[in-house]
Amino acid sequence: MTIAAPEHLREQRPREQHIRRQELAAFLRSRRERVTPEQVGLPRGPRRRTPGLRREEVAQLSAVGVTWYTWIEQARAAHVSAQVLDAVARALLMDPTERAHLFALAGTADPRTEAECTVAATSAIKVVERLAPYPAALQNARYDILHANRPFAQLFGDPAELPRADRNCLWLLTTSERWKRDFLDRDEMLRDLIAKYRAAMAEHVAEPVWTEQLDRLLGASAEFRALWERHEVAPMSPHVKRYLHPVVGLIRLEHRNMWLAPQAPAQRVVAYVPADEDSEERLERLAEAAAE
Known part of the structure; x- marks a missing residue:
């Protein structure tokens, strides 16, 4: 009916x-x-x-x-x-x-938007760097990591050491053995991130860069394919992530987004703020160890 x-x-x-x-x-x-x-x-x-x-x-x-x-x-x-x-x-x-x-x-998707979210503005990079000692990164709507500060690299791995196509939170959460091991809520995070990605993609379904990225993820992971086929959508919202660092131990981080513009190129600063005093102290220890 x-x-x-x-x-x-x-x-x-x-x-x-x-x-x-x-x-x-x-x-x-x-x-x-x-x-x-x-x-x-x-x-x-x-x-x-x-x-x-x-x-x-x-x-x-x-x-x-x-x-x-x-x-x-x-x-x-x-x-x-x-x-x-x-x-x-x-x-x-x-x-x-x-x-x-x-x-x-x-009301039509622009086929030439592939490069709209691949370059980080100098001003945005300064914002990300100023958030240290808190981990922070600049991302676009596809979850590509355009720039990350030093605390982010120390905690999650340095994106600059990866091929450009792999500098993506969704790709890393799907395929990275390090992220699978150290993010304690990884399975729930992946389901949530895929739901957010599907919601974001609704405005970009005709854009080649989005469809190419999706095809790559679908081809790389049966787990991703199964979650994608559920057709779940979710909004952007702050939440706490648990991360088990091999040196300093458990760190609980609240995930915060700050959009830099309401229209394309849609880029946001993602900051990871300690959710408790123990996590803040362990972040400081990690920074001190890296400085030695």
Whole structure:
């Protein structure tokens, strides 16, 4: 039996789609009027009345039909493909922020976001370093470790010593013998992390970098495949992890996230704060031992 959506939701969806199409159309017109013919290698001509480019010129530059591009600017296009959006963004010389806004308005995943979360900003690195003596790392939405401070490396292992593809919390929790041995709540953590990853991936299902990472995990671990097939989702929330370090013993750490931006590139500082005085004292001992 098919359950129909509530009436108020059925009314909202066409209205939301209409608003999105109107916003997309207005945004494209504003970007088109900003770009001069000279910027894209076209002659200005003596009778140009339109500020910036004409619609047919944008269509020509992006290899899109004039009628179709006109419909987009008139908010008449029900769905615009990622390929068309990519071509138009290039033709209108959009910067990364404008491009992200374009795809968001169209409700379409950007196929060129592979590199959006692979570089750590200098300011974000400074934040991570300033959190010492507490372990901290900079991660993206896929749980790639972009940078880790020294306490993190001392406690969990140095990500910089691993191949770039392996510098990922989900990969390490799935495959690393060290993480399997030393995280006392590892099985529960893996189930929770996979549920969070599935929830995060809902916004990125068409992006190659996400699907490639998922395929790698599915191919590497039968345990991961079984948990993934449960289709569980979970929110980001603080929690305590137990870690048994071979030198200083049991350390209980509260896991905290601080997002650096509400939009792409989505990066967060993950800090591991001692959950009790014994854990704080053992972290200090570990730092002292490393300094000797």
